[in-house]
Amino acid sequence: MVSIGGLARKLLGSANDRVVRRYDARVKAVAAREADIAALTDDELRAQTETFRSEIAAGKTVDDLLIEAFAVVREGAKRALGMRHFDVQMIGGMVLNSGAIAEMKTGEGKTLVATLAVYLNALEGKGVHVVTVNDYLARRDAEWMGRLYRFLGLTVGIIVHGMSDEERRAAYACDVTYATNNELGFDYLRDNMKYERSQMVQRGHRYAIVDEVDSILIDEARTPLIISGPLDDRSELYMTIDGFIPQLDKSDYDIDEKQRTVTFTEDGTEKLERLLEAAGHLVGDSLYDIENVAIVHHVNNALKAHALFQRDKDYIVRNDEVVIIDEFTGRMMPGRRFSEGLHQALEAKEGVTVQPENQTLASITFQNYFRMYDKLAGMTGTAQTEAAEFGDIYGLDVIEIPTNLPIQRIDEDDEVYRTVEEKFRAISREIQDCAKRGQPILVGTTSIEKSELLAERLRQDGLKDFQVLNARYHEQEAYIVSQAGVPGAVTIATNMAGRGTDIQLGGNAEMRIDRELADMAEGPERTAKEEAIKADIKRLKESAIEAGGLYVLATERHESRRIDNQLRGRSGRQGDPGRSKFYLSLQDDLMRIFGSDRMDSMLTKLGLKEDEAIVHPWINKALEKAQKKVEARNFDIRKNLLKYDDVMNDQRRVIFEQRIELMDSEELDEAVADMRHATIDGIVSRHIPEKAYPEQWETEALKAEALEFLNLDLPITEWANEEGIAEDDIRERIRDHADRAAAEKAERFGPQVMTYVQRNIVLQTLDALWREHLVNLDHLRSVVGFRGYAQRDPLNEYKSESFELFEAMLGNLRERTTSQLTRVEIVQPEQRQPAPQVPAMEAHHFDATTGVDEMGDGAERLTANFTPAAADGLRRDPENPDSWGQVGRNEPCPCGSGKKFKHCHGAFV
Structure with missing residues (x-):
């Protein structure tokens, strides 16, 4: 019996089909223009770009020009690249232009599809960013598709690691800029640490197309980009706080060894407060007052170091250093350090030299970076499984684009074995069988370690001819991947996402020609060799098809269906035959977590013998349900992390916008006067309470603060003794003296020098306070979760307390800026000083699963113009x-x- 929903889908198609059908009329309209556009000369075709730009300047939108522009790009691609966009690729380009995600199967030509939307949106002249997962793909695509853009009169830039600010600025000024997600994010953060507008490299965030959008916006977005720098030496504070912990009893804290957490009891907190107060480290009466958020962080780290971490088990002490021991391998990890001050707490505990802590200078999540774009689009082979997250976090719809030719791949049911050993025996037999039959096989593993174990097993079983990939050498691996479709090829890959290279049956002719004929000059001999390579590829392709096409064999299910689909999608490209199968064991992580013990005993009772496998569609369905549960849990974790980051992001936006306003301002006298007056209001209200009698006024304290913040020695006590004087009179007199002193200084310096000095002092003070604020927010974040024990929502607590910290930071900004400006003197007024330099910086992006810094062991140096x-x-x-x-x-x-x-x-x- 067919359900009503099923019947509707049969008659009307799915919701996705209906969306795709909406583009049919425009695809036909583009096709109708093909003959006319083909009749244009190269120069006439290129001139269309300027015509389109004039029309946009006259008020047309990019959508008004879509049909004409797409027809021009299609013709340009034929001439510059020797490629013609299929109709389904036209649909993909329209989806990208609409600000959505185009899900296209592997081999359907996503790189070429992007050119349609990139060209159309570049006509506005505001810059289009094409985002790739690594430098190799950024270079490759910029060079490859750049031929088309340049042919049509657009400029193309590329941002890769190691470029100077001048080179970056020039690349961002181009119509089309290719870059990795990390480089874009770090450039944005660095721009907002510059002291002059002319030093900034980015020019806005108009439109971006993210390639491998699931990898960048979901997998890599689990951790933020961080720019850090060395912090002032706090070794004395670490040593002081470390000395308090041995004075506590075991009853003063609770340890949860399973969760590896430790918390103070009420008695422990009170005892600690007394110790901190005696040492002068406590502000106010309570340890948990907002002013003590940094101290709470240090105290918690010291307690962790003593209660949870054991010497010679979790770490060793060697050569005046604390060296971490890997809990899984038992190996030492020199050079690796625990983050957020925990390593310093261990150094204080062991009495070795406390190394300086790194401070976060700036950070941003990929979610909040990419949400800045006015229009965002993405493309990938696998996005449907994460459609809810793309919609919820980024407001992006996922549209599945039909394939150019029907998919011929056969997806077989999983084979489940009882043990890992049985599973690997079966995999080895299958691989050797494929190699004998000449069927190319791609073997997917979930980790580098497992790919090396499998490689060793194959060597022991007598198979020597295979390739192992582990995502370390992108250019070399792109070539290996391109030839993985040669008959009999065996390729073991850790993760096939984001490699950006198709596996073509028979091999990739272009890559073979580039590699084999690299040193041969153009001429008849080279042409003959190129033809021979193409003929060989054709012969090999026929042989691979005869053997059944590419066989994708996966050694384990990933906890995300999307990663499994990425691997499976490598086979069956452009209507080629293919096959895919997953080999599992009850000892695999996913099977173990979801109740394989009962299944193991049940299979034993049913008489499942060694080396026998169970194969049934029900198992596939059960595993898919388990994967959906894990995906939902991971989504909730990411969403929760983002809620906290959104709080910081609102404050970050205010600060960064304020910096740009300061850099753009012609004069700052008014803004500086407002800060000065707010500082005066603050110090007066602190020492002259509202409706208090003159004899209750703290005139000596007010006099001291006027000297500290305004550099003015004023007779405030004498003023207060005058008959009938009021609080407002005192305020006005202080304000009058301060304004006159500021005016006299401005006259001495001259307006140009004064503005320059004001701008730099305000910016440097703002930056220093913002960094302190980021540290405080990090510390607040690490302890606010405990509020849940008191039935209070940690997120609401974080919002309210971070707002208080932000308000306090702005108050400090006014006071510090005023204090510095009242004391500033120019040593050489005739010589304009260079703009202040940004501090020494390091870039970090930690892998969410391993904790490894993908920017390298020593962390990449980011200081501009070094x-x-x-x-x-x-x-x-x-x-x-x-x-x-x-x-x-x-x-x-x-x-x-x-x-x-x-x-x-x-x-x-």
Whole structure:
């Protein structure tokens, strides 16, 4: 019996089919223009770009030009690339232009599809970003598709690791910019640490197309991008707090060994408060007052170090260092450190040198970075399983694009064995059988370790000719992947997502030609060899098809269906035959977590013998349900993390917008006066309470604060003794003296110098306070979860307390800026100082599953315009400041005084 929903789908098609059908009329309209556009010369075709731009300038939108522009791109691709967009690729381009995700099967030409939407949106002149997962793909696609864009009169830029700010600025100024997600995010953060608008490299966030959108916006988005720098030495604080822990009894804290957590009891908290108060580290009466959030963090780390971490089990002490021991392998991991001050707490516990802690200077999640774009689109082979997350977090719909040719791949039911050993024996037999029959086989594993174990097993079983990939060498691996469709090829891959290279049956002719004929000059001999390679590929393809096409064999189910689908989708490209099968065991992680014990005993009772497998569609359905549960749980975790980051993101936006306003302002007198007046209001209200009698006024304290924040020694006590004086009179007199002192200084410096000094002091003060604020938010985040024990929502608590911290930060900004501006003096008013340099910075993006920093062991250095002092010294004349160029604030002054530049020729005071 067919359900009503099933009947409707049969008659009307699925919701996705109905969306796709909406594009049919426009696809036909593009096709109708093909003959006319084909009649244009190359110059006439290129001139269409300027025509389109004029029409946009006259008020048309990109959507108004879609049909004409797509027809131009299709013709341009035929001439520049020798490729013609299929009709289904036209649909993909329209989906991308609409700001949605185009799900296209592997081999359907996503790279070419993107050119349609990229060209159309680049006509606005505001820049289009094409986002890739690694530098290799950014370079490859920029060069490959760049031929088409340049042919049509667009400029193409590329952002990869190691480029200077000037190169980056030029690349972002292009019509089309290819870059990795990490580079885009780090450039945004670095731009918002610059001191002049001209130093910034990005020019806005108009439109982005994210390739492998599921990998970038979901997998990599589990952890934020972080820029960090060294923190002031706090070793004394760590040692002081460490000394308190041995003074506590075991009854003063509760340990949960299973969850590896430890918390203070009420008695323990009270005892600790007394110790901290005696040492002068407690503000107010309670440890959990908002002012003590950093101390709470240090105290919790010290307790963890003593109660949860054991020497020679979790770490060892060697050469005045605490070295982590990997809990899984038992190996030492020199160079790796626990984060967020825990490693420093262990160093204090063991009495070794406490290394400086790194401080977060700036951070952003990929979710919040990519949500800044006015229009965002993405493409991948597997997005439907995460459609709810794309819709909820990014507001992106997922549209499945039909394949150009029907899929011929056969997806077989999983084979389930009782043990891992039985499973690997079966896999080895299957691989060897394929190799003998000449069927190319791609073997997917879930980790590098497991791929190496399988490789060793194959060697022991006598198979020597195979390739192992582990996502480390992108360019070399792209070639191996491209040839994985050669008859008899055996390729073992850890993760096939994001490699950006199709597996073509028989091999990839273009890549073979590039590699085999790299040193051969153009000419008849090369042409003959190229034809021979193409003929060989054709012969090999026929042989691979005869053997059954590419066989994808997976050694385990991933906890995400999407990763399984990515692997499976490597076979059956462009209507080719293919086959896929998953080999599982009851000892696999996913099977173990979801109740394989009962299944094991049941299969034993049913008489399942060794090396026999159970195969049934019900098992596939049960596993899919288990995967859906894991996906839902992971989505909830990411959503919860994002809720916390959204709080910080709102504050980040305010700060970054404020910085840009400051850099753009012609003069800052009004803004600085507002800060000065707010500071005066604050100090007056602190010491002259509302409706208090003059004898209750704290005039000496007010006088001291006027000296501290305004650099004014005022007779406030005498004023207070005058008959009939009011609080407002005191405020007005202080304000009058402060305004006159500021006006006198502005007159001495001149308006241009004064604005320059004001801007730099406000920006540097704002940056320093923002960094302190980020540390406080990190510490607050690590402890706010405990509020749940008191039946209070940790997220609401975090929102309210982070807002209080933000308000306090703005108050500090007003006071610190006012204090510095009242004391500032120009040492050399005739020489304009270079803009302050951003601090030394490191980039980090930690893998959510392994905790490994993907930016490298030492962390990538990010400081802009960094020039080693020794090399720079060759060009610097100590007697001639004009030859110094940009000098880092903390570099030795080139004049030879021995002082730091900021205390010598770079001084404001």
